[in-house]
Amino acid sequence: MLEIKNLRVTYDSITALHALSLKAERGSIVTLIGANGAGKTTTLRAISGIVKSRGGEILFENEPITNLAPHQIVARGISHVPEGRMVFANLTVRENLEMGAYRRRDRHQFGKDFDYVFSIFPRLKEREKQTAGTLSGGEQQMLAIGRALMSKPKCLMLDEPSLGIAPILVRTIFEKIVEVNRTLGITVLLVEQNANLALEISHRGYVLETGNIILEDTSEALRSNAKVRESYLGG
Numbered sequence: 001m002l003e004i005k006n007l008r009v010t011y012d013s014i015t016a017l018h019a020l021s022l023k024a025e026r027g028s029i030v031t032l033i034g035a036n037g038a039g040k041t042t043t044l045r046a047i048s049g050i051v052k053s054r055g056g057e058i059l060f061e062n063e064p065i066t067n068l069a070p071h072q073i074v075a076r077g078i079s080h081v082p083e084g085r086m087v088f089a090n091l092t093v094r095e096n097l098e099m100g101a102y103r104r105r106d107r108h109q110f111g112k113d114f115d116y117v118f119s120i121f122p123r124l125k126e127r128e129k130q131t132a133g134t135l136s137g138g139e140q141q142m143l144a145i146g147r148a149l150m151s152k153p154k155c156l157m158l159d160e161p162s163l164g165i166a167p168i169l170v171r172t173i174f175e176k177i178v179e180v181n182r183t184l185g186i187t188v189l190l191v192e193q194n195a196n197l198a199l200e201i202s203h204r205g206y207v208l209e210t211g212n213i214i215l216e217d218t219s220e221a222l223r224s225n226a227k228v229r230e231s232y233l234g235g
Helices: 040-047 070-076 093-100 107-120 122-126 137-149 167-184 195-201 219-224 226-232
Strands: 002-011 014-024 029-033 055-060 078-081 155-159 187-191 204-209 212-218
Touching: 002 040, 014 029, 014 040, 014 055, 014 204, 014 212, 029 040, 029 167, 029 195, 040 078, 040 155, 040 187, 070 078, 078 137, 093 107, 093 137, 107 122, 107 137, 107 167, 122 137, 137 155, 137 167, 167 187, 167 195, 195 219, 204 219, 212 219, 219 226
Parallel strands: 029 187, 029 204, 078 155, 155 187
Antiparallel strands: 002 014, 002 055, 204 212
C-alpha cells in the first residue's frame, strides 16, 4: 500500500533522512523504532507532506504522492496522528471529531462513524461535550486517534501514541490500534519509543539510526535479535 524509495530530507544543512526505503503492506502494522533524533518523526512528516523531501519517491497505492500538500495526502487516504496529539483544546470532543471529517461530503455517514469511534473509546462518549483541553493525556490520545479515523483513512500513521500517558492506559491504546487494524483493515505505520510494545503488536519493523535504516525484519525476528534487544528492548 505504501512504499518509500530512497527518501532524502534535509533541515537547512543537516540531512535528517539518507536514502530511506521502506514498505507497508495493505492491512499490516509496521513499526519504526530508534532513538530520539533517528528520523522517525521526520519520516511520517514527509509522508504526510508537512516537510518536503529533497530526493526519492513516496508511493501510495502505486501512485506518487511525493511532496503533495497535506490536505491532498489526507484526501488520498492517509491520516497522521502527530506526536503530542495536537487536539483543538478549545473545541469539544465532538467538534474535534468533526474536524477529522472536514474533507468528507457524505455527512449522512457521520453518525455511523461517530458511533464506531465511541464504541472503541467509550470515554470519549462520556466526555462528548467537554472541551478537549480538559481531558487527560490518555483521553486526548484517544481523541486524536478518533479524529483521524473520522477521515475514513486507508492508512493511519501514529507518532508516539504512548508519550505522556499513564501506563495503565498505554496498553488500552495499543489494544485499540490492533482492533482498528483488524476490524477495519486499516494499514498502520507506527512510530513508538516503547519498542517492546510496538514490536509486540506489529507485523514488521524497521530500525532507524541517524536517518538510516540499519535493520528490517518481521517484528518477531527483531524482538529476538541480539542487537535490537541490547539497544532498544532493555537487554
